[in-house]
Amino acid sequence: MSAKGWCLGIAVCTGVWLVQSGARDVTPPVPSAAEAFAAGPREHTDAAADPLPPAAPLRLRIPDIEVDTPLTGLGLDRKRSLEVPPAEYRNLAGWYRDGTPPGARGTAVVAGHVDNAGGPAVFYALGALRKGHRIEVLRADGRTAVFTIDAIEVYEAGDFPDRRVYGARDRAELRVITCGGGFDKKSGYRGNVVAFAHLIGVRTTTATTGGTANAGPGE
Structure with missing residues (x-):
């Protein structure tokens, strides 16, 4: 998939709010250098859990930033770039349905x-x-596949590292991507913010109680 093409596709339909509102100081958070791979891992990195069999994802939650979103399937457009969720649905993310399901x-x-x-x-x-x-x-x-974040990085559109972000891995990994990297009123967002994560555990909903049985970390 074309990472650069994907970013340009998102930039066309985002950033409109900043332009219309005239907002200059209200911009998305930028990852600090301490959260990049170059800064090194945490002192205690959670061990990777065994990958799961493939299954479609339904929702994604990130408690620390209060994200709880349904997931829709995304394909590729005519230019072989990743599609984006419909812009009018603010609380909706998508997963690349022709790729690896999260947890596999x-x-x-x-x-x-x-x-x-x-x-x-x-x-x-x-x-x-x-x-x-x-x-x-x-x-x-x-x-419920539980991932821990290994790094948060930001890339300019022209320097997006396709292989680093999209390359195949032997364990179960996840990338969460949005636009960022600075904003220009004429051209929109200049790049992408990428969260890198790997699977560390699984929670399973029990049919009898409706509760959860834990397998590995991630409560």
Whole structure:
């Protein structure tokens, strides 16, 4: 998929709120240098859990930034760039349905808008996350895949590292992507914010009680 093309596609339908409102100081959080891979991992990195069988994701939750969003399937457009969720649905993210489902072996990709004409959207605060924060993906098989964040990085559109972000992995990994990297009123957002995460545990909904049985960390 074309990362640069995907970013340009998002920039066309986001940033409208900033332009219309004249907002200059109200911009999405930018990841600090301490949260990048170059700064090194946390002192205690959570061990990777065994990958799950493939299953469609239904919802994504990031408690530390109060994200709780349904997930829609995304394909590729005519230019072989990743589609984006409809701009009018502020609290909606999408996953690349022809790729790896979150929790399965490989690199799963989730994308969402940072804002729309009405204001901040689902991943507006993505850049405020830190290493060790949790991402939860509720799946159609009744399992919740729990990921820990390894790094948050920001890239200019022309320097987006496709292989680093989208490349295949032997364990279950997740990328959550939105626009960011500065804003220009004429051209929109200049790049992307990317959260890198790996699977550390699973929660399973019990049929009898409606509660959860834990397998691994991630409560």
